[in-house]
Amino acid sequence: MNASAISIPHGSAGHDMPHGSGGHDGDHGHGDHGHGHVTLQYQPGLPLSRGKLIMWLFLSTEIMFFAALLGSYVVLRFGAAVWPKPHHVHLSEPIGAFNTFVLICSSVTIVLALEAARVNKAGLAKTWMLLTLLLGTLFLGIKAYEYQAKFSHGIYPWAPHGLIHERPDLYYGSAVRARLGEPAMIDRLKELDDAPADSLTAEALVARGRLQQVRKMVANPDQQAFDMAVVADQVMPLPAEAADHHGAGHGLNDVFPWLRLPMVIPGGNMWASTYFLLTGFHAIHVIVGLIVFAILLGYRLNASRAGMIENAGLYWHFVDLVWIFLFPLMYLF
Amino acid sequence: MMHDHDHTSAAHGPVTRAGETADDTVRYAEASHAEASHGAHAHEHDSHGGIGKYLLVFLALCFLTTMSFFTYSAAWPWKDQPQVGWAFMMAVSCTKALLVVLFFMHVFWEANWKYVLTIPAAMMAIFLAIMLIPDIGMRNRMVSQERALHMARAADLRLLEEAGAASAEAPAHAPAH
Numbered sequence: 423m424n425a426s427a428i429s430i431p432h433g434s435a436g437h438d439m440p441h442g443s444g445g446h447d448g449d450h451g452h453g454d455h456g457h458g459h460v461t462l463q464y465q466p467g468l469p470l471s472r473g474k475l476i477m478w479l480f481l482s483t484e485i486m487f488f489a490a491l492l493g494s495y496v497v498l499r500f501g502a503a504v505w506p507k508p509h510h511v512h513l514s515e516p517i518g519a520f521n522t523f524v525l526i527c528s529s530v531t532i533v534l535a536l537e538a539a540r541v542n543k544a545g546l547a548k549t550w551m552l553l554t555l556l557l558g559t560l561f562l563g564i565k566a567y568e569y570q571a572k573f574s575h576g577i578y579p580w581a582p583h584g585l586i587h588e589r590p591d592l593y594y595g596s597a598v599r600a601r602l603g604e605p606a607m608i609d610r611l612k613e614l615d616d617a618p619a620d621s622l623t624a625e626a627l628v629a630r631g632r633l634q635q636v637r638k639m640v641a642n643p644d645q646q647a648f649d650m651a652v653v654a655d656q657v658m659p660l661p662a663e664a665a666d667h668h669g670a671g672h673g674l675n676d677v678f679p680w681l682r683l684p685m686v687i688p689g690g691n692m693w694a695s696t697y698f699l700l701t702g703f704h705a706i707h708v709i710v711g712l713i714v715f716a717i718l719l720g721y722r723l724n725a726s727r728a729g730m731i732e733n734a735g736l737y738w739h740f741v742d743l744v745w746i747f748l749f750p751l752m753y754l755f
Numbered sequence: 756m757m758h759d760h761d762h763t764s765a766a767h768g769p770v771t772r773a774g775e776t777a778d779d780t781v782r783y784a785e786a787s788h789a790e791a792s793h794g795a796h797a798h799e800h801d802s803h804g805g806i807g808k809y810l811l812v813f814l815a816l817c818f819l820t821t822m823s824f825f826t827y828s829a830a831w832p833w834k835d836q837p838q839v840g841w842a843f844m845m846a847v848s849c850t851k852a853l854l855v856v857l858f859f860m861h862v863f864w865e866a867n868w869k870y871v872l873t874i875p876a877a878m879m880a881i882f883l884a885i886m887l888i889p890d891i892g893m894r895n896r897m898v899s900q901e902r903a904l905h906m907a908r909a910a911d912l913r914l915l916e917e918a919g920a921a922s923a924e925a926p927a928h929a930p931a932h
Contacts, residue, residue: 534809
């Protein structure tokens with residue numbers, strides 16, 4: 423009796439059978455199937471639904487995943503001899519704070535969607551869900567804009583595009599010289615030198631003089647250590663303070679975007695690696711959340727879907743949680 | 756015999772019940788129905804919060820975000836001691852995280868299983884970060900000469916700042932500023 427209670431064929435014998443029916447020993451099993459009503463009884467080990475349990479288990483692995491990333495960032499940052507200030511790498515604190523606000527708002531809207539679904543207001547739940555989707559998209563849009571600002575300043579996490587040098591030393595000087603000596607660059611520079619003064623804007627005219635000086639400095643065999651710092655400051659100055667816009671937008675790379683000269687940001691390469699890794703993984707999580715919301719929007723969000731909305735919400739709050747730590751660590755430290 | 760049955764199902768979770776009378780089936784159906792309605796009732800009961808509470812948490816989160824942004828503003832009095840700002844921001848972030856977890860993720864109203872999942876994960880997370888310190892955090896204590904030659908130092912930052920100050924002072928050099 424006890425054994426027959428579990429009518430799932432177990433052991434290798436059951437798997438090998440072509441049709442499975444041979445696995446049943448005796449009429450008893452067949453008789454059960456004949457009744458046609460097989461009742462399943464679930465006895466949860468924990469007082470919560472299975473979906474929610476799985477979501478929380480998943481989130482606990484996510485805690486460790488992001489703790490490893492954030493922990494690595496903190497340890498790398500404080501173990502580094504130099505770490506760039508946020509304004510050295512063109513991070514905008516107000517934009518970061520605004521994005522934090524956007525994510526917090528989206529956390530509220532998803533919570534309100536759940537509450538609406540619980541009281542069976544499907545239309546209202548859908549409105550809140552749609553709003554959450556829009557806020558998440560806004561967050562991603564702002565993030566993309568920020569990435570674009572980094573890329574346009576030559577801050578990339580990988581080598582072929584990255585223009586960041588760690589020190590204004592002789593290696594830096596020779597990298598600038600090598601870039602200026604590229605055949606295409608020689609043509610562009612000649613074109614710039616020959617351009618009549620009235621065809622250039624006032625700023626470009628001044629920048630042309632600065633560029634000529636930089637070319638002289640990197641070509642000079644008797645250059646001093648300080649000269650390379652001057653070259654680096656001309657190519658892409660490090661803003662002294664966020665409030666003070668010393669040289670912001672006036673670097674040679676800003677005035678002539680085609681130059682793409684190597685620039686110096688002490689600690690900038692490690693910064694770029696960690697910044698893009700952390701915010702990138704966070705952005706992937708945001709994208710996954712948006713896909714989930716888009717799928718949920720296809721359903722009628724009444725009380726029977728409250729569990730689904732709750733699980734999606736749990737995930738979304740976790741994404742918000744990660745950003746709560748990322749924002750101060752990245753933008754304000 | 757019936758006792759045995761219950762025992763197995765409790766141990767194995769979902770079980771296909773076989774060899775039962777119609778009465779048994781009905782009984783189970785009723786039981787599960789009762790359980791479901793009880794569950795729904797319980798849910799209503801701990802339908803906690805209400806929208807007012809969520810909005811209160813939202814306002815607190817906005818206020819705390821403004822607070823951590825405050826460290827960036829000119830009014831922050833501890834500009835020369837970054838450690839004060841770091842400690843302050845981490846305290847603010849932990850408070851925000853706690854608010855989100857407790858109220859938005861409903862952990863405040865959950866049963867004790869919450870500790871089973873969150874405490875080990877949090878401990879693992881902390882150990883993970885601590886384990887990185889010797890190899891990564893202290894990586895610059897002992898470096899080869901080759902590496903020391905190429906890695907940035909605080910002196911480089913000073914050099915660049917001096918160059919910036921010099922070019923700002925000499926208008927002939929960089930009049931654009």
